[in-house]
Amino acid sequence: MLSGKHTHDRDLTPSQEHYLRAIWELRSKRGYARLADLGRALEVTPATLSVGLRPLEARGLVAHDDQRFLLLTPAGERLAREVHHRYVVLRSFLHDVLRVPEATAEHEACLIEHDVSGTTTERIVDFLKLLEQDRELGDLFRARFDAFHRSCGQTRACTDCGLACLTPPPR
Amino acid sequence: MLSGKHTHDRDLTPSQEHYLRAIWELRSKRGYARLADLGRALEVTPATLSVGLRPLEARGLVAHDDQRFLLLTPAGERLAREVHHRYVVLRSFLHDVLRVPEATAEHEACLIEHDVSGTTTERIVDFLKLLEQDRELGDLFRARFDAFHRSCGQTRACTDCGLACLTPPPR
DNA sequence: GATGTTAGTTAGGGTGCCCTAACGTTAGGT
DNA sequence: ACCTAACGTTAGGGCACCCTAACTAACATC
Numbered sequence: 001m002l003s004g005k006h007t008h009d010r011d012l013t014p015s016q017e018h019y020l021r022a023i024w025e026l027r028s029k030r031g032y033a034r035l036a037d038l039g040r041a042l043e044v045t046p047a048t049l050s051v052g053l054r055p056l057e058a059r060g061l062v063a064h065d066d067q068r069f070l071l072l073t074p075a076g077e078r079l080a081r082e083v084h085h086r087y088v089v090l091r092s093f094l095h096d097v098l099r100v101p102e103a104t105a106e107h108e109a110c111l112i113e114h115d116v117s118g119t120t121t122e123r124i125v126d127f128l129k130l131l132e133q134d135r136e137l138g139d140l141f142r143a144r145f146d147a148f149h150r151s152c153g154q155t156r157a158c159t160d161c162g163l164a165c166l167t168p169p170p171r
Numbered sequence: 172m173l174s175g176k177h178t179h180d181r182d183l184t185p186s187q188e189h190y191l192r193a194i195w196e197l198r199s200k201r202g203y204a205r206l207a208d209l210g211r212a213l214e215v216t217p218a219t220l221s222v223g224l225r226p227l228e229a230r231g232l233v234a235h236d237d238q239r240f241l242l243l244t245p246a247g248e249r250l251a252r253e254v255h256h257r258y259v260v261l262r263s264f265l266h267d268v269l270r271v272p273e274a275t276a277e278h279e280a281c282l283i284e285h286d287v288s289g290t291t292t293e294r295i296v297d298f299l300k301l302l303e304q305d306r307e308l309g310d311l312f313r314a315r316f317d318a319f320h321r322s323c324g325q326t327r328a329c330t331d332c333g334l335a336c337l338t339p340p341p342r
Numbered sequence: 343g344a345t346g347t348t349a350g351t352t353a354g355g356g357t358g359c360c361c362t363a364a365c366g367t368t369a370g371g372t
Numbered sequence: 373a374c375c376t377a378a379c380g381t382t383a384g385g386g387c388a389c390c391c392t393a394a395c396t397a398a399c400a401t402c
Contacts, residue, residue, distance in 0.1 A: 006189070006281075006282060008282070013388065013389085015388075015390095018177070034349075034350090035349075036350080044389095044390075045391065045392085046349075046350060047391075047392080047393095048389075049350095050351060050352085051352090051389095051390095068349080068350075098294040099294065100290055100294055104288055104290060108286055110177075111286035112283055112286050112287070115282035119271055119275060120269065120279060127269065129319070130319045137311060140311070141308065141312065144301060145297070145298065148300070148301045149297050184358065184359085186358075186359060205379075205380090207378075207379060215359090215361095216360080216361065216362080217379070217380060218360090218362080218363095219359070219361075221380060221381055221382085222359090222381090222382090223358095223359075223360090239379080239380075
């Protein structure tokens with residue numbers, strides 16, 4: 001039924017995935033990434049990263065320069081790009097489709113990126129591509145969703161719109 | 172940029188939310204919930220729950236019978252229903268719209284339910300309601316999404332469909 | 343060459359969340 | 373009355389993740 005334990009069934013922990021993505025994004029943007037840069041980007045102390053990157057180095061995903069600039073091995077880069085891909089897809093869906101405010105979308109995408117499977121990610125990609133490629137459907141959807149949101153969603157007042165299970169709990 | 176730390180900005184931890192939801196669901200389904208029942212449902216040992224429920228009791232969200240049957244206070248039930256609502260909405264979206272297999276949808280909804288904001292949840296509710304109430308849009312969407320999925324999504328082969336940022340990373 | 347900044351490390355501490363092992367209490371089955 | 377099973381608790385341990393404090397190493401600047 002619930003089958004909990006909050007286990008992510010990837011072989012990297014959420015933080016490790018986050019570290020990989022941040023290294024990749026920093027290197028893409030500035031060309032380099034040192035431990036301190038990473039710390040500033042992730043709002044985490046260098047001490048945390050110094051220890052936290054160790055398993056990634058041990059597994060041959062992250063390495064460093066003679067000057068201690070961080071490097072991604074091919075395997076590390078592949079994983080980093082996967083995480084980044086999940087992040088971008090989620091952020092785009094939340095912001096561009098659901099119209100969640102940008103800051104919220106980015107924040108939640110950061111959290112959710114570690115939980116969604118490849119399958120789910122690809123379904124969302126399909127969804128985004130469909131809306132983009134099929135102008136008729138895309139325009140119709142955006143117009144109707146917009147109108148619907150204005151008439152119903154904003155106030156959360158429609159407690160009995162018809163969908164019993166989806167009715168928000170009473171305040 | 173990233174602003175990480177994986178902090179959920181609710182005042183309950185993910186596990187605590189999970190416990191509340193499970194109590195509520197067990198009580199809805201069987202009329203009662205003991206600690207051991209909860210443990211079986213959540214796949215967690217009684218020892219974990221015995222300690223883990225303490226903060227919820229201290230905060231007046233969970234209580235127990237003279238027979239040690241677990242009870243939700245009004246405040247606890249309100250929170251439990253909120254978590255359940257997020258869960259149901261996510262599961263429905265993943266399964267009914269994105270067509271993610273049911274087991275996957277349930278598993279991921281369990282994880283994501285602790286990360287999505289109320290705003291995002293309500294946007295998804297709007298989305299689901301819109302598809303249900305607007306037959307024209309709903310039917311069109313389902314037909315096109317289905318066709319699109321068959322032609323493009325299944326193999327993940329469409330690496331250069333046009334959406335640069337959404338292209339899955341190379342294998 | 344002393345000074346101060348920046349980078350990275352180690353040591354020690356704390357929280358969340360889970361486990362096993364050992365123990366008491368309560369309720370049936372015979 | 374006795375044994376067993378099921379329930380719940382405590383004690384002790386472990387992992388993931390973060391912190392502060394106290395170093396060392398490299399560096400520019402005066």
